[in-house]
Amino acid sequence: MATDTILITSKSVDITDGHSVSLFTGFLEDHVLSKCMVTESSPIQVYVLSQLKRLVVVSPTQEISKLIMEEYKTIRHTVEEFQHYTVGYSLFDTSTHITRSSSNLEIPPAKRILLVSPPQSPPPGFDFHRLEDRPNSNTGHVTPGRAPASTSSNVSACDKVEPDKAFTILENSLVANVVLHTCETPKTEHTPSIMGVHTALPPRSIFD
Secondary structure, eight states: OOOOOOEEEEESSSTTTTHHHHHHHHHHHHTTTTTOOOOOOOOOEEEEETTTTTTEEESSHHHHHHHHHHHHHTTTTTGGGGGGGGEESSSOOHHHTTTTTSSSOOOOOOEEEEEOOOOOOOOOOTTOOOEEEEOOOOOSOOOOOSSSSSSSGGGGGGGSSOTSOOOOEEESSSOOEEEEOSSSSSSSOOHHHHGGGGOSEEEEEEEO
C-alpha cells in the first residue's frame, strides 16, 4: 500500500554517503519536482540516517510519493547505480503516524534535506492581459536628422558629421541614421554596405 514515506536501502553501497545522497536528490529534482508543484511550506523531506544506512523520503502527499516510485522504476533500468538500491513504502504515513500514539520507532535525529519545485515562469498571479511598456524613446545620444541623399553635400543633416570629410549614409530611418566617413585611402573600390559594417544595429531578418 502506498504511503507518503519511502525507504531507500542498499546491501552493496553506502546509501548515506555524499555521492549516493546527491544522486538520489538529483533524481528527485530532475524527475519529480519538475512534474509537480512542491512549495516551501510542504517540501519533500529527505532524511539521511547514517547509523541505520538508509534514506527516508517524506512527501507532502501520497500522490507525490507514488510519482517518486513510478519514476524510480523507470530510471533504474537505464542508470546502473540505481539498480543497487532497494526502494519501498513504509508501513504508515509519516504525517498521520506522528499524531497518534504507537509503539513503532520514530525517525531518529538525522541530516534533513528539503526539496521544492523550481519557480514557475511566469510567476503565480502574473497578469497575462497586462500590456507591455512602450520602448524607451530616450536613447542617451544625439540622433542625427534624416538626410535625403548619401552625398557629401548633406553635411547639415547631421551635426556629428565632420564638414571637411565626405560620408555615405548606410542606413536612413526615422529613428537614426548610420553614417560612414569615406576613408582617405580606401582599400577597395566597392561602395560601402551596411552588411559589412559592425554597428549596434540588430542583424537583418530574412523577413525584412
